[in-house]
Amino acid sequence: MVTFSAFIYYRQTQDIRGIAVERLNYTFERILGPTHERESNNDQPLQFFPSLSTTPTDTADSLPANQVVALQAADGSILQSNGILTPEQILQLSLPINGWTGIQQARIPKTAGVADTRYLFVRPAILQNGQISGYLLVGVPLDANNQLSRLLISLILGNLLTLGIALTGGFWLADRAMRPVRTITQAAQEISESDLHKRLHLAGRDELAELGNTFDSMLERLQKAFERQRQFTADASHELRTPLTIIDLESNRGLSSRRSVEEYERILSTVQSENRFMIRLVNNLLSLARMDAGQVSLKSERLDLSVLVSEVVERMGPLAQAQGVALEVSELPEVSIMGDHQTLVQMLSNLVENAIKYSASVTHPQVTIGAGKREENGRETAWVKVSDNGIGISREHLDHIFDRFYQVEASRSHLSQLDGDGSGQESSGTGLGLAIAQWVAKAHQGEIRVESAAGNGSSFEVVLPAS
Secondary structure: OHHHHHHHHHHHHHHHHHHHHHHHHHHHHHHHOOOOOOOOEOOEOOOEEOOOOOOHHHHHOOOOOOOEEEEEEOOOOEEEEEEOOOHHHHHOOOOOOOOOOOEEEEEOOOOOOOOOOEEEEEOOEEEEOOEEEEEEEEEEEOOOOOHHHHHHHHHHHHHHHHHHHHHHHHHHHHHHHHHHHHHHHHHHHHOEOOEOOOOOOOOOOOHHHHHHHHHHHHHHHHHHHHHHHHHHHHHHHHHHHHHHHHHHHHHHHHHHOOOOHHHHHHHHHHHHHHHHHHHHHHHHHHHHHHHHOOOOOOOOEEEEHHHHHHHHHHHHHHHHHHHOOEEEEOOOOOOEEEEOHHHHHHHHHHHHHHHHHHHOOOOOOEEEEEEEEEEEOOEEEEEEEEEEOOOOOOHHHHOOOOOOOOOOOOOOOOOOOOOOOOOOOOOOOOOOHHHHHHHHHHHOOOEEEEEEOOOOOEEEEEEEEEO
16 A cells, blocks of 8 residues: 555646646747747757847746746846745755756745745756847746645545554454354363354355354364263173173172082072173174274284084084074075184174074074175175064164164063073173174174064175175
8 A cells, every 4th residue: 555655646746746837838929929939948948049039927927826037147146036935945955056057956935825835946047149148047847736735744644544444344354253262262171071062153155254153063062972971981880790790699699608519500600600601792892892992903814604604504503502592594695704713703793693593582483694796886896694583673773783882672681591502602792792792793894784663673784895
């Protein structure tokens, strides 16, 4: 703005100076006459002329009063003058005497009726018989109407006003722009681990509104994570409390009085069963903790899915026999996949164990395992399906069956039944098996699909990329 204002002021100064020069030319036309022959230098008033047809004062009477017209002798003294200055004031002007050509600018004394003290002067010489006999001094105001002063004041006030508006608007915009940041800062200070319900709900489509929405999404995820953590701690404590209570009760019963050998064996068997349940629960918790922390290293090797299924069926056979469940295997074609042997066996074992557990309470319980290969979305996939004819899962539970410690039964009781041959196989409902199975499937770029209805059994299908 300052540069633009300076340019405007400079251009106006040049225009006003050009107008003042034109007034000088006009004054000479009036004094010397339009037909007087004189030499011209770039449209400037002449520097020399031979003689005067009239005296300056004769014509100066009809000129504007704010101009200066004077006839000087060769030595510089004032012979005649007319206009706003007296002869004494003319002699006081800071004008050169000898060798002066062209237009000069000088300030005149401040007198009444003078709007601007800056004047343009020209002094052509008067020649008689080839010698200088005197000078004709003519002066006109540079800015007769004081336009430059008014323009300068207007530019200064305009710049100050614009600067004030810009500063006020800038502070207002900055305050408005930073308001969401202060809101986010205040919300972050008010949020604690125990209270994550605070939300910003910033309106708008700018970057700060997007930041606020991202902050709200982060709080939502944190709240859910803390809630899962609290629920996880509560559920783990609940699961561990039951076997610890049973062990304590059985121990007190065995120590309260002498028992028969059969009673001691039953007590020790119960303690051993509950201990195995706790070991399995703790191992599952440690596995999930390592999985969440990214500390589980999965090997990638070529595996035959049919071999994995056969291994799981052989491993879970004693448990199915102990529960009275018929474990059937459908056709197992050779299907190659890439994955980690140990975790895949654990995933399939968890699915088969759940199927056995929830089929044991129905008449003629049966669990069927099948595998194969098909094309989905332009890629070959391998699948394993574990189906049972058990109690099934109602629709409201399907969205939560992969949550940790979530069990379909209303009570969290677990089955702890030893198999008939004493191999130590047991079916324990920790509520972590499906969570581990889902993690393993996702770690192998796969997924687990569920189809179930209450009273009609369940079907779990694992879909993995085929090699």
